[in-house]
Each structure stands twice: as C-alpha cells, then as structure tokens.
Amino acid sequence: MVFPFSAIVGQDEMKTAILIAAVDPSVGGVLVFGDRGTGKSTAVRALAALLPPMRAVVGCPYHCDPASANTSCAHCAAQKKLNGARRTERVPVPVVDLPLGATEDRVVGALDLERALSRGVKAFEPGLLARAHRGFLYIDEVNLLEDHLVDLLIDVASSGENVLEREGLSVRHPARFVLVGSGNPEEGELRPQLLDRFGLSVEVTTPRDLAVRVEVIRRRDAFDRDEAAFLRHWSPQDAKVRRRIVAAKACLARVQVPDALLECAARLCISLGTDGLRGELTLIRAARALAALDGDELLSTSHLRRVAPLALRHRLRRNPLDDSGSSVRVGKAIEELLGL
Known part of the structure; x- marks a missing residue:
C-alpha cells in the first residue's frame, strides 16, 4: 500500500x-x-x-485516447478500420x-x-x-x-x-x-x-521545526502499524484532493491570461537571463494550472509569484560573481518586478 x-x-x-x-x-x-x-x-x-481514471481504447497496449484523432497507434487504426469504431474503457x-x-x-x-x-x-x-x-x-x-x-x-x-x-x-x-x-x-x-x-x-529540505518532525514520525508510525486503518482515515482527504484536480482540469481552458501578465513573465525571465522562451511558457502554463486549482478564472500576479521559483530556478545561468542560490535570485527578481 x-x-x-x-x-x-x-x-x-x-x-x-x-x-x-x-x-x-x-x-x-x-x-x-x-x-x-x-x-x-x-x-x-x-x-x-x-x-x-482516463478513457482509453480497449485492448490498446498504449491506452490511446479515443477522443484524439492524430495520436492513435497502429493497433487503434486497425481496430477502427475493422470495426468502424473503437470500443473504450476507463483505466487508471x-x-x-x-x-x-x-x-x-x-x-x-x-x-x-x-x-x-x-x-x-x-x-x-x-x-x-x-x-x-x-x-x-x-x-x-x-x-x-x-x-x-x-x-x-x-x-x-x-x-x-x-x-x-x-x-x-x-x-x-x-x-x-x-x-x-x-x-x-x-x-x-x-x-x-x-x-x-x-x-x-x-x-x-529536512524540516527543522520540532512539531513538524514529530507529526511526520507520528503519521508514518501509524501507517506502518495499521495501513488499512490509516488509509481509511485519510481517504476522505485524498478524495477531496482528487475532486480538486478534476475541477481544475475542467476549469483550465477558461482561465484568462491578461497581456499585462504575459509582459510580467517576459520581464521576469529577461531580468534573470534565462535562455530561450521555455521559461516564459512554463511559467504561464504553471500559473494557469495553479489558478485552476484555486478555482480562479483570471490569472493574477499572485499566481505568477507562487510558481515563478518552481518554473525558473533551474533555468538560471551560473554567475561566478554571485554565490547566492538560484531560489534567492528568483526571489529578488520577483520582489523587484512584482512587489511583495
């Protein structure tokens, strides 16, 4: 388990x-x-x-998406040619x-x-x-x-x-x-x-807070002693997270991204000196997904600020004159461009 x-x-x-x-x-x-x-x-x-669960073509070794017209494999193409339609099922x-x-x-x-x-x-x-x-x-x-x-x-x-x-x-x-x-x-x-x-x-990082460490030990010990009971206890919370994911997927296409935030993302990447445009694209996509998770249909600077370290810290060039970590550099750039 x-x-x-x-x-x-x-x-x-x-x-x-x-x-x-x-x-x-x-x-x-x-x-x-x-x-x-x-x-x-x-x-x-x-x-x-x-x-x-996701919907897939029955018997397909690659569990292709039946709703997609251009990502099917040879198996799905053959089944469609033979039967005229592809049977589907829900799979994990x-x-x-x-x-x-x-x-x-x-x-x-x-x-x-x-x-x-x-x-x-x-x-x-x-x-x-x-x-x-x-x-x-x-x-x-x-x-x-x-x-x-x-x-x-x-x-x-x-x-x-x-x-x-x-x-x-x-x-x-x-x-x-x-x-x-x-x-x-x-x-x-x-x-x-x-x-x-x-x-x-x-x-x-390893947590330094005493209360957090004690709670980690308590929960892990409870799981090891009685896995079934522990899973039953946390099942409602996991179900809540699952519903949040489903709702966010449904909301994702409706999230609006103002041009001003596209400019903010570009300015942030320019300030940090990231290579290429993958940083901006990832930043906007991640911020949009976070907004969907929050149930918001309009992207804000708050969403950009929260995902910027995740999307950009590993894209920075090393600066031999700056011994601060990448997270610190991203944080400084966010503070300068987006405010606290």
Whole structure:
C-alpha cells in the first residue's frame, strides 16, 4: 500500500508542483531535488491514487485516447478500420517507475522472444515508455541515470514518440508522458539537456521545526502499524484532493491570461537571463494550472509569484560573481518586478 498524498506533512512546494503537473501535463514534468528521507518518492507514488481514471481504447497496449484523432497507434487504426469504431474503457492513469538498472530493451521495448520462438512471428513487446503513455514516468535518483538512457529520454520527450528499429522490427508508437524525477544533489548533478526537459523544479529540505518532525514520525508510525486503518482515515482527504484536480482540469481552458501578465513573465525571465522562451511558457502554463486549482478564472500576479521559483530556478545561468542560490535570485527578481 502507498502512503496517502494528503497525509504528507509539510513539503507544500513539492505537493503544489505535483498537483500542477497533474492538472496540466504540458507544463513539462517535475524535478524534486533534496535531502534523503524527505518524502520525495512517497509524494510521487501517492500521486497514482489521486488521479481520476482516463478513457482509453480497449485492448490498446498504449491506452490511446479515443477522443484524439492524430495520436492513435497502429493497433487503434486497425481496430477502427475493422470495426468502424473503437470500443473504450476507463483505466487508471499510469504512474510507471523507471529503475536505474533498467536495460534499454526494457525501456523502449523489444522483440517478443516467446512468440518469435513458439510461432516464428516477429512481434513487438512494449516497454516502459509504452506503459507510461498519457501518464507519468518516475525516475528515482534521476541524476544517476546512465547517459544512454538520458539521451533516449531526451529524444522521446521532445518528439512524443518512441521509434524502434532493430532485429527486423520497425515500430513507432506514441509516448507522451509527464517526466518526474527525484534525487539528492550531493550524489551528482543532472545533465543540462535533461534538466531543461523538466518544467518545474522543487528543492526539499529536512524540516527543522520540532512539531513538524514529530507529526511526520507520528503519521508514518501509524501507517506502518495499521495501513488499512490509516488509509481509511485519510481517504476522505485524498478524495477531496482528487475532486480538486478534476475541477481544475475542467476549469483550465477558461482561465484568462491578461497581456499585462504575459509582459510580467517576459520581464521576469529577461531580468534573470534565462535562455530561450521555455521559461516564459512554463511559467504561464504553471500559473494557469495553479489558478485552476484555486478555482480562479483570471490569472493574477499572485499566481505568477507562487510558481515563478518552481518554473525558473533551474533555468538560471551560473554567475561566478554571485554565490547566492538560484531560489534567492528568483526571489529578488520577483520582489523587484512584482512587489511583495
């Protein structure tokens, strides 16, 4: 059983980032870096229980969206041609773990050896990327991931498609997922190319407040002693968070973004010297999702201020003349441009 999301004590920034990614996957994923034992993996794995089911094509190995006309795989196209329509079902949103020791075949898929040996048929066995389509791909200790897998993830994340050409197989299938990574910066840095693929970045630290630490211990101990009772106790709170996500998804398209706030976002990124325009786009998308979570249909500077550190702190160039952290630099820029 998984520890309930709503029972996690503190770490509000991390929980906010995860909820934003759940509401709007186009934000681009979440990177959670910080001390060991601060609930990083717990929060991500608890996400699966929060997400409302999604509609998918029956029997599709990639659980394609039946409402989408241009993201279907070969299986769905064949079913539609044969039957004239595609049967659908509701399935859980996938939250897939990518282990550090995973082979490339396990990640991208490979030849189905059982069918090849027993029937002499070359068939594709989908990998973790196929399972993660329309869901979340989680990598614990992402900064320790092998370089060849990093390169592979960068390619798939940018194209939204997995292409496999080997052993006489030629397979192409959709692979759009929210990338979620966690790690400890003391164990190594993340490659810049992969770091840029994360929309939001969260820094978590060990709580210093005595009352918070005591409550963490109390809840974890209660969960370990009687998981079923603990889950029953927190089920209403998790259901409330789930309803909030569903309402935010429905509200997202109605959130209006005034031109003045687009200008604020651009000025903030110029002030911080971020490269490219991905910072502004992520900032606006994340702020819009946060507004939807709050039930607001008009974006405000308050929303921008709350998500700016998440969207921009990992996009700053290193300044050898400034030894302050990226969070401090973002905070100063927000104070100067948006006020307190």
